[in-house]
Amino acid sequence: MDVLRQILLVLHIVGIGSLLGGFLTQMSGLRTGAVRVVPAMTHGALTMLVTGAALVAVVQSGLDRDVDNAKIGTKMVILLAILLLVWGNRTRDRVSVSVFGAIGALTVANIAIAVMWT
Numbered sequence: 001m002d003v004l005r006q007i008l009l010v011l012h013i014v015g016i017g018s019l020l021g022g023f024l025t026q027m028s029g030l031r032t033g034a035v036r037v038v039p040a041m042t043h044g045a046l047t048m049l050v051t052g053a054a055l056v057a058v059v060q061s062g063l064d065r066d067v068d069n070a071k072i073g074t075k076m077v078i079l080l081a082i083l084l085l086v087w088g089n090r091t092r093d094r095v096s097v098s099v100f101g102a103i104g105a106l107t108v109a110n111i112a113i114a115v116m117w118t
C-alpha cells in the first residue's frame with residue numbers, strides 16, 4: 001500500500017509541475033496582458049484533485065494513520081477556487097491579469113500550505 005501512496009504522490013507532484021509550469025510559461029506576457037490559461041494548467045489542476053482524493057483514500061484506508069483533515073480541507077478549498085478560475089477561462093484568448101495572478105498566487109499558497117503546515 002505504501003508503494004501505491006508513493007506512486008500517487010509522484011503523480012501529485014507531476015500535477016503541481018503542470019499547473020505551476022503552465023502558469024510560468026505565460027508570465028512573460030503579463031506586462032502586455034497577453035496571457036491565457038494553457039491546457040497544462042487545467043490538466044495539472046485536475047490531476048491534483050484526482051491524485052489528492054486517491055491519496056486521502058489510500059492513506060486513510062490502507063495505511064495505519066489519518067491525514068490532517070484541516071490541512072487537506074484547506075488545500076481542497078483553494079484547489080476548487082483554482083479549478084473554477086482555470087476551467088471557466090480555458091477557452092478565452094486572453095485572461096485578465098488579476099485573474100491570472102490569482103491563479104498563480106493560489107497555486108503558490110497551496111504549495112506553501114503543503115510544505116509548511118505540519
Ligand code: HEM
Pocket residue numbers: 012016048049051052053055056059066067068072075076079107110111114115
Ligand atoms: C494545488 C494544490 C495542491 C498542492 C500544491 C499539493 C501539494 C502536496 C505536496 C507537496 C504533498 C507532499 C507533502 C505532504 O505530504 O504534505 C502533498 C501530499 C498530499 N496531498 Fe496535496 N496538494 C494539493 C492539493 C491536494 C488536494 C485537493 C488534496 C485532497 C483532495 C490533497 C491531498 C493530499 C494528501 C492526502 C497528501 C498525502 C498526505 C499524507 O501522506 O499524510 N492535495 N500535497
